[in-house]
Amino acid sequence: MQPGPLHLFWTTGVFYFWSLKDDFDFVLIVPDNYQENSQFAKLLSIDSIRHVEYFPVRGRFLKHFYYNRKFKTLLQKYHPKYLLIHNCSYFENQYLLYWTQKICPDIVHYMFQNGRMSLMWKDDFAARRAMQIERLIKKIFLLHHYPQFAAKIVDIWNMISFIFNYKLMPLLTIKETFNPPVNVLTGEFDKESIIRLSTANNNYLLAYLDNEIYMYKFFGFSNIIKIEHPMKKTASEVFSFLYGDFIEKNIILILPSCGFTSRLIKNGWSANDVITHVAGRWCEAIQALLEKFPGFALKAKLHPSSYDDPVWNSIMNKLKNKFPLLIIIPPQEIAEWHIAQxxxxxxxxSSTLWWASLYGGKIVISLDIFGYPGGDEMRFYSEQIEYITNIDSLKTLIMQNKCCKSVNNDVTEVISDVLKLPY
Structure with a gap:
């Protein structure tokens, strides 16, 4: 199992593992920052984990040679029959897929959706690009006066990075090049690669909601199995194992996204204007929420990628000054645990809204009041999430019992059925 980034392991990967741990043994291939996480360390006591391989994420040259050598060695040693993988497009995924085809040609490959599938794809990648531009300008302040030049540098760097990681280095390591389904730097799709993945007899994609499955099909994926997110049946067990018994409390949890403030700055806003505007809108929204839910505690947590963002740290300071009882949760903590409470x-x-709606039994609200480009995406989730475009609507909102409409397919049953294994 290659479950992807640590924060998305807690979104999805851990629940697949928990659903399957009594029926299968696991070799986990994870980034090296997993070693620093105390919750992940608790999982290592579970007998079904045969081995954990912590792969490096730093080192432009050496990590390619590491992936090539280590993934080959692991596959030769364990000869897995099933591969659970969070994505097929990052170059570490490509190395793993390459060697599974060479060493374990009959392996059954499941790519599982580990986060929300973007329904406004161009806006999502425009936000990522804006974050890159903003970070570059912070490093080279002179570029503050030449934002278009900074944008050109980012685009050129992304092109060079793609050629280096997917063409040049694989030529050195495996004497072939990679053609991923998605260019993870630009968001461009490779239709031929998607068709190859989808038409292979032993490749499957596990997904949860009809609107997101529609997008996968639009991009060319055809081998999709709709299941219920495994968190639905295992979340209580997982959280009890990691933290002990817990109860739901009267808490309002604030979970902003990352990247969207960067798009405002790219569109000509100053950092101070963004801070004032976004903090002001959040203050209005929080005041309305406290009036609607009197006596509720108030907590807020930034996205892990925003932990060192001076714009978001300034916004949080303004919210704390306005609402002294606001508890700021460290960005590195597990958002899903706080959602459950x-x-x-x-x-x-934020994708955390998607997760909260799948969890069920929560009042989940998306605020499209900040003027973010692409800030209206949650309108496509109106069956699960309350989509709000102005503060007055928030004040008069009549909460409905919204829940995820999903099929009741357990992940273990799906895998057993497809593989024709006893269950």
Whole structure:
């Protein structure tokens, strides 16, 4: 199992593992920052984990040679029959897929959706690009006066990075090049690669909601199995194992996204204007929420990628000054654990809203009040999430019992059925 980034392991990967741990043994291939996580360390006591391989994420040259050598060695040693993988497009995924085809040609490959599938794909990647531009300008302040030149540098760097990681280095290591389904730097799709993945007899994609499955099909994926997110049946067990018994409390949990403030700055806003505007809108929203839910505690947590963002740290300081009882949760903590304990979950376009709606039994609110480009994406989730475009609507909102409409397919049953294994 290659479950992807640590924060998405807690979104999805851990629940697949928990659903399958009594029926299968696991070799986990994870980034090296997993070693620093105390919750992940607790999982290592579970007998079904045969081995954990911590792969490096730093080192432009050496990590390619590491992936090539180590993934080959692991596959030769364990000869897995099933591969659970979070993505097929990053170059570490490509190395793993390459060697599974060479060493374990009959392996059954499941790519599982480990986060929300973007329904506004161009806006999502425009936000990522804006974050890159903003970070570059912070490093080279002179570029503050030449934002278009900074954008050109980012685009050229992304092109060079793609050629280096997917063409040049694989030529040195395996004497072939990679053609991933998605260019993870630009968001461009490779239709031929997707068709190859989809038409292979032993490749499957596990997904949860009809609107997101529609997008996968639009991009060319055809071998999709719709299941219920494994968190639905295992979340309580997982959280009890990691933290002990817990109860839901009267808490309003604020979960902003990352990247969207960067797009405002790219569009000509100053950092101070963004801070004032976004903090002001959040203050209005929080005041309305406290009036609607009197007596509720108030917590907020930034996205892990925003931990060192001066714009978001300034916004959080303003919110703390306005609402002294606001508890700021460290960005590196597991958002899903705090969602499980809270009754009201509020964000903008955060994937945590998606997760909270799948969890069920929560009041989940998306605020499209900040003027973010692409800030209206959650309108496509109106069956699961309250989509709000102005503060007055928030004040008069009549909460409905919204829940995820999903099929009741357990992940273990799906895998056993497809593989024709006893269950």
């Amino acid at each position: 809270s009754r009201v979950i509020v964000g903008d376009v």
